[in-house]
Amino acid sequence: MSEPAADTACIILARGGSKGVTGKNLRPVGGVSLIGRAVRAGRAASGVAAVYVSTDDAEIAAEAALHGARIIDRPAALSGDTASSEAGWLHAVPLVREDLPALDKLVFLQCTSPFITGSDIDGCLAEMAARETDCALSVTEDHSFLWGLDAEGRGVGLNHNEREQRKRRQDLPPQYCESGAIYCVQLAPFLETGQRFCGSVALYPVDHPPIEIDSLQDFALCSQIAQAGGRSEIARARLAAVKAIVMDFDGVHTDNLVITDQNGVESVRTSRGDGMGIAALRDSGRYQMMILSKERNSVVLKRAEKLQLEVHHSVDDKVAALESWLAARDLDWGDLLYVGNDLNDGGAMEHAGLSACPSDAHSAILGIADWILPQPGGKGALRAMADVLLASGSLD
Template sequence: MTDPVSTSLGATACVILARGGSKGILGKNLQKLGGGSLIGRSVRAAVAAPSVAAVYVSTDDDAIAAEARLHGARIIVRPDDISGDGASSEAGWLHAIPEMRSDFPDLDRLVFLQCTSPFTTGQDIENCLAEMEKQGTDCALSVIEDHSFLWQNDASGRGRGVNHDETRQRQRRQDLAPSFRESGAIYCVNAAAFERVGRRFCGTVALCPVDHPAVEIDTPADLALCAQIATTSGFAGINTSSLLNIRAVVMDFDGVHTDNLVSTDQNGIEAVRTSRGDGMGLSMLRDAGRWQLMILSKERNPVVLKRAEKLKIEVHHSVDDKVAALEIWLSERGLDWDALLYIGNDVNDAAAMARAGVSACPSDAHPEILAIAGWILPYPGGKGALRAMCDTLLDQGA
């Protein structure tokens, strides 16, 4: 048994293993779910954890490396001999440590995240680290409470109860002793203990329950199920408590209300496509009366005015300096930037997004916007992104 961790903490870093090869799902770590890639979701969760000083992605794949950098990760190039199916996760983690120590000589704790558990949040990571520190253990892991009756075969091949006695009257499920199973999402370790032992369970262990769907992505069916879950407000891709103070919602037009495409006839008349579902969501948001709504667009096409008129939403168009326009608009309403949710999709929205209390973008936004958005909506612009935003806000305000 190793000695318990020290109460004097140095740096904490996160490592995410994301190799390019995958037999169950081709290009699994780059698959999209709820608006973001699996690797992007994991990196964002780690970046959102206040205790994590840096996030590293160990990969042998250039495309994964580029996607991980986009969301704030540092890249460790993983050699081929520990990138195949037979290589252990521990081998990848141990390989990453020297590079992390070169950046953080006082490296004290490591967080290992799995891309196959897509609903991890920064708060989950904080809770796991806190539980490890509270109990003075060498490691901690995320678990899900399990009320199952477990069985195994005995030496003769007959079934025997593991956590219950099958020779007695059946217990009520709620009367079983509490048991937990690994969620597969988060493992935290004391760095020195892990290096010494070479296993994720490197001494005393703390359990940190998480309230996640009990799914790990290994098959296309798992991915499809998680994609459905990711569209619900409970797993909206943002800490919904950050939306409680929002009092104003301002949206760009092209690429947010529309799919960012335009058709032009022989007379130069332009037409765009919008979503009836988005329109319904915005109508409900407007009628709720809890938020000030506005469309703010650089576009000079009268279609912006016509769409805003149909939605009965205030509109400012032909605006080049969105920050200046918002300063005036917010001031007139006695609001500050922290009360603003801004939804944009392209580089001319970046300055406003940087100032807003919460920034959001459709799932098909420009890469520079995906990198800075606090909330990647689960659908593309003009195809449900705004409806998902509205549903989540309305659920919070209910």
């Protein structure tokens, strides 16, 4: 994959204080914090050279850096309730220019929109270029009948005439609602006006859930959506490139706990839902599949036998084992989706064309994984992965 041109940066504002929901930017949706989700979306955009997080909070800075952001210390004067987003973005520009002297476009992302994807960002930038506008924003199509009040305080139709025969929704004039997720600007007019809407505007419709998180109820709803399956921030092209799936055992097929009885006999817990997902992937005939584990307990062999999967266990050097396994099947690293959860999986994940981990993986693994699955290990992570892969295949 070619490197993105160094003329476009993403800036995310994430202050520590939040009156509506305490610690909002650090709260997880689908196992990933809001700030982590925004950073990962920016990094997934092929047209973005670097992602910057401007924050006044050390915990947010650490979390953002974990997911690959560069950190800008946001002054207290620009971190209060009355400070505008534009003021924070303008403060960040000179610092970003130190890294990217050719900077001429900016992408502003909102942490409160948890379902942004890299493809959405690239689409918004492309629409701004195609329309030759000064700025662009993400929108959702809106088919609502809008009402306002007349001088007497009585209801009056805004996009329809309430005194005429009721129209069908699809016959209303096209209209769009600002999604609050993505704003793109050309740098020169933005600096000149100091406003995100700095001239001519392009609209880019997105199809992610149109929710901006402002309450605990919003978090609960978004968490349900994230865990429902069939959705992923990974681009379809990357999912379609997968020909082989190799999984660690402990912490991926299991919840990473072990029960030891008085005789030293160990047992683990696995998920029937995960088993159903693995069976569906196997039956699709699209993937070579294997369990690759450092664990020496025979429980790995028994679970693999139950799932009808090839298994290599007692393996210390996973990269070397995978080199041989892939070569024997005329595959390469770019064909591989590797799923791991702990430090000994890091090498394999960095080599694989696509890497994934459960939502409760080690923090270092969360930082390098391409795809953080919305469920913990042994509790639906592999089922969520299977649902997404099978859904993406049905769209080919």
